[in-house]
Amino acid sequence: MDASVWPEVAKVIGAGLAMGLGALGPGIGIGILGMGAMNALGRNPEARGPIMTNMILAIAFAEAVAIYALVVAILLIFVA
Amino acid sequence: MAKKTTCGCALNVLIIVTVVFFALIVVSFIGGNIGATILGGEPLGFLNVGVPEYHPAPEAPFHGLPITNTMLTVWLSVLVLFGLFFAGTRKMKLVPKGLQNLLEMIVEAAANFIEDPAGKKHGRWFFPVCTTIFLFVITNAWLSLVPGFETITVNGEPLLRNANTDLNVPAALAVVSFCACEYWGFKAKGASYLKTFFNFGPLGRAIKQLFTGKIKAGLSGLLDGVMAIFAGILEILSHLIRMVSFTFRLFGNMTAGMILVMIMLFLVPWVLPSVFYGLEAFFGFVQAMIFAGLTLGFACAAVMSEE
Numbered sequence: 001m002d003a004s005v006w007p008e009v010a011k012v013i014g015a016g017l018a019m020g021l022g023a024l025g026p027g028i029g030i031g032i033l034g035m036g037a038m039n040a041l042g043r044n045p046e047a048r049g050p051i052m053t054n055m056i057l058a059i060a061f062a063e064a065v066a067i068y069a070l071v072v073a074i075l076l077i078f079v080a
Numbered sequence: 081m082a083k084k085t086t087c088g089c090a091l092n093v094l095i096i097v098t099v100v101f102f103a104l105i106v107v108s109f110i111g112g113n114i115g116a117t118i119l120g121g122e123p124l125g126f127l128n129v130g131v132p133e134y135h136p137a138p139e140a141p142f143h144g145l146p147i148t149n150t151m152l153t154v155w156l157s158v159l160v161l162f163g164l165f166f167a168g169t170r171k172m173k174l175v176p177k178g179l180q181n182l183l184e185m186i187v188e189a190a191a192n193f194i195e196d197p198a199g200k201k202h203g204r205w206f207f208p209v210c211t212t213i214f215l216f217v218i219t220n221a222w223l224s225l226v227p228g229f230e231t232i233t234v235n236g237e238p239l240l241r242n243a244n245t246d247l248n249v250p251a252a253l254a255v256v257s258f259c260a261c262e263y264w265g266f267k268a269k270g271a272s273y274l275k276t277f278f279n280f281g282p283l284g285r286a287i288k289q290l291f292t293g294k295i296k297a298g299l300s301g302l303l304d305g306v307m308a309i310f311a312g313i314l315e316i317l318s319h320l321i322r323m324v325s326f327t328f329r330l331f332g333n334m335t336a337g338m339i340l341v342m343i344m345l346f347l348v349p350w351v352l353p354s355v356f357y358g359l360e361a362f363f364g365f366v367q368a369m370i371f372a373g374l375t376l377g378f379a380c381a382a383v384m385s386e387e
Contacts, residue, residue, distance in 0.1 A: 060370050064325070067332030074335065078136050 011080060015073040022069020029062035101351060108350035129349050132342035136335075138246045139237035149238055150246035153229075157219040157243065190214065193373075198380050202268070206379050209260045213253060214372035220244050221334065221364025225357060244334035244367075247327065254326035257375040258319065265382035273382070277316050279308040322378065326371065333367050 037055040041048060109115060111124035122128070138148035168183040176184050190211045195203035223229070224242030232239045243249045265273040275281070283305025290298035337360045344353040 056366060057370065057373065060366050064329040064332075067336060068325075068328055070336050071328050071332045074134075074136065074339075078134060 011076055015076040018069050018076065019073040022072070023066045026062045026066040029065075030059050033058050033062060104350045105348070105352060108348050108352070112347060112349050114347050129346050132339070132346050134339055134342070136247075138241060138248075141234040141237040141239055143235060148246070149241040150243045150249060153220065153223065153240050153243040154249060156240065157216065157223050160223065161215055161219050186215075187211070190372075194376055198376065198383075202264075202380070202383050205264055205267070205383075206376055209256070210372045210376050210379075213257065213375060214368045217244065217253070217330065217371050218364055218368035220249070221368065222361060224338075225361055225364075242334055242338060244330055245338050247331050250327045250330035251323075253330070253371065254323040257326060257371075257378070258323050261375065261378045261382045262319075264379050268383035276382075277312045279312045280305075282308045326374065330367055330371055333363060337363055 033055060037051055040051050044051075110119070113129070116122055138150040140146060140148050164179070165183060168179040172180060191203070191207060194207050194210055198206050220243040224240075224244075229240045229242065230238045265276070282301065286298050286301030286305045288298075289301055337356075341353055341356050341360060344356050
């Protein structure tokens with residue numbers, strides 16, 4: 001392999017790592033959020049509506065972190 | 081005797097629909113690019129979508145005119161919103177019907193959503209900006225799901241493209257939301273709103289105590305004073321970083337959706353992308369709500385009194 005492809009290789013590896021590691025935390029966070037929502041639902045099934053809304057809002061927050069990682073990955077592949 | 085029905089249609093119709101559905105999935109799976117990679121060879125001609133291309137920057141479809149396609153979409157969504165509300169409120173009746181009913185429902189739901197945390201007085205301040213942001217973002221997101229977006233091309237560039245996938249649109253919205261929050265803070269608290277950022281009060285009091293002989297109280301107050309100044313600096317930073325996170329949250333979500341649909345179309349051209357299409361519609365709503373809701377939350381935090 002000649003040296004001229006190395007920047008390309010580094011770009012791809014970097015983008016993959018950024019996305020993979022960046023999705024780790026939000027994945028755990030969304031799992032915990034889902035667990036909390038299920039617990040709340042089990043304790044109080046009548047509060048289904050508010051629990052659902054708040055869960056989706058909180059999930060969107062956790063997901064935003066993964067989205068930042070995605071933006072970085074996109075920038076690495078398409079712009080850098 | 082009534083016919084037995086499941087999911088609103090007769091059982092045999094349902095079976096036929098299901099079989100056709102799965103047949104389409106299997107054909108597109110095997111004949112598409114995944115099957116071509118696994119089995120070797122070329123994908124079937126009518127299933128060959130071509131490798132998806134993504135350009136981060138918006139394209140300018142007209143030669144010599146600095147009008148990008150996202151800008152056109154923004155104008156279009158403004159027109160759509162204007163037309164919708166104009167048509168709905170042209171002949172208003174006391175008992176709403178049809179379009180007017182729908183619009184009143186939206187506005188009422190937004191008003192309740194905003195007045196719930198903000199209260200009556202501040203809710204009236206926040207309502208125009210928050211609702212406008214919500215409607216604008218959701219219109220941009222849902223308009224881009226209309227067939228023809230990104231596929232109708234002029235001079236080889238797509239004529240229309242989801243405005244939220246252009247970094248400038250979310251950034252502009254974020255700046256608007258930031259400025260509005262600061263304005264409301266000053267409006268509610270006057271000049272004392274600056275104390276949120278530059279809080280020299282505790283430090284000054286501690287120094288005064290030091291010079292008037294209360295050494296012990298002064299020394300412990302000194303620490304609190306420095307902490308208060310540091311907290312003010314952090315507050316400034318958090319207000320500025322808020323804009324960046326607003327921008328990237330919306331931009332990233334919308335861009336991710338666009339790329340997701342593109343890649344699903346590339347991998348399995350039939351049936352399956354429609355699932356992600358539905359997901360996109362849902363995420364458009366969620367992101368619009370989050371943008372408006374966060375603006376509301378920060379505005380509430382800005383006008384809330386400390387004591």
